[in-house]
Amino acid sequence: AQKITQTQPGMFVQEKEAVTLDCTYDTSDQSYGLFWYKQPSSGEMIFLIYQGSYDEQNATEGRYSLNFQKARKSANLVISASQLGDSAMYFCAMREGEDTGTASKLTFGTGTRLQVTL
Amino acid sequence: ETGVTQTPRHLVMGMTNKKSLKCEQHLGHNAMYWYKQSAKKPLELMFVYNFKEQTENNSVPSRFSPECPNSSHLFLHLHTLQPEDSALYLCASSQDRSSRGKRGYTFGSGTRLTVV
Numbered sequence: 001a002q003k004i005t006q007t008q009p010g011m012f013v014q015e016k017e018a019v020t021l022d023c024t025y026d027t028s029d030q031s032y033g034l035f036w037y038k039q040p041s042s043g044e045m046i047f048l049i050y051q052g053s054y055d056e057q058n059a060t061e062g063r064y065s066l067n068f069q070k071a072r073k074s075a076n077l078v079i080s081a082s083q084l085g086d087s088a089m090y091f092c093a094m095r096e097g098e099d100t101g102t103a104s105k106l107t108f109g110t111g112t113r114l115q116v117t118l
Numbered sequence: 119e120t121g122v123t124q125t126p127r128h129l130v131m132g133m134t135n136k137k138s139l140k141c142e143q144h145l146g147h148n149a150m151y152w153y154k155q156s157a158k159k160p161l162e163l164m165f166v167y168n169f170k171e172q173t174e175n176n177s178v179p180s181r182f183s184p185e186c187p188n189s190s191h192l193f194l195h196l197h198t199l200q201p202e203d204s205a206l207y208l209c210a211s212s213q214d215r216s217s218r219g220k221r222g223y224t225f226g227s228g229t230r231l232t233v234v
Contacts, residue, residue: 004160035222043206044120045225091161093222104149104212105174106222108161 003027004092004109011114013082020067021077021112023092029053033095034075035106036066040088048090051075082116089113121145124209124226131199132234139194139229141209148212150192151223152184155206167192199233206230 005024013019025034036048051059051066059066067076079086090113093106122143131137141150152164166174167186181203183195192209210223 002160033222037222037225043208043228043230045208045210045223046120047221047224050221095222104222105163105166110158110160 002109003096003107004094006092006109006112008112009110011112012117013079013114014117015084016081018078018080019082019114021079021090021092021114023075023077023109025073025075025092025094027073027094027096029096031097033104034066034068035093035095036064036075036077037091037093037108038086038088039091039111045091049077079114084116084118087114087116120224120226122209122211122224122226124207124229126229127227128230128232130232130234131196133199133201135199136195136197138196139207139209139231141192141194141226143190143209143211143224143226145211145213145224147224148189150186150189151210151212152192152194153208153210155208155228157205161208165194196231199231201233204231204233 003026032053034051038046038048049059049061049064049066051068058068063080065078089111091111092109095104095106125140148169150167154162154164163176164178165184170186181198185193206228208228209226212223
């Protein structure tokens with residue numbers, strides 16, 4: 001079974017609008033971390049936002065926010081005021097278990113390609 | 119620049135060639151990773167090194183051979199590859215416990231490998 005599921009292979013959004021990218025996860029651990037990364041065509045994976053399983057508030061980083069619904073095991077990324085430069089692949093990822101520091105293994109979803117249009 | 123540098127950016131090699139991918143980080147991270155990214159598939163973890171010691175080999179074929187001479191450098195030696203090994207190979211590093219791991223990995227830009 002997939003641990004990270006991203007059901008939207010592609011999404012379109014108009015510039016300045018908000019968009020939600022879906023992510024559901026599967027784990028039996030009580031402690032885990034959820035991440036979103038952006039991958040532009042250059043190939044580099046860019047960290048966007050992090051949510052810990054024990055964090056009571058939804059994470060926010062500038063125009064990015066994470067809609068964390070623990071009971072539903074979902075961690076959707078919301079991008080507000082989309083910009084043309086937001087066009088990229090977006091990956092949801094999970095670290096299972098306690099953050100023991102080094103060598104944390106992340107499991108990634110298949111990604112969503114976001115295209116921002118004028 | 120993310121702080122993780124991968125070279126070369128692009129590589130075309132024949133199935134009988136031997137080549138190496140290089141990854142370098144000067145972020146003070148202790149763990150380094152190789153991931154393979156194929157089209158329409160999730161990133162596949164290949165190898166994990168923690169303080170220069172290999173802690174994970176995710177059933178990777180022996181035609182891929184990693185080397186980690188120190189915490190700042192990671193290599194992936196390639197020999198007798200197959201066309202299906204063509205992919206983007208991403209290197210990453212991660213911070214230690216003091217930062218609570220909240221950034222996950224720092225990635226390089228990857229090496230786009232084509233096996234002909």
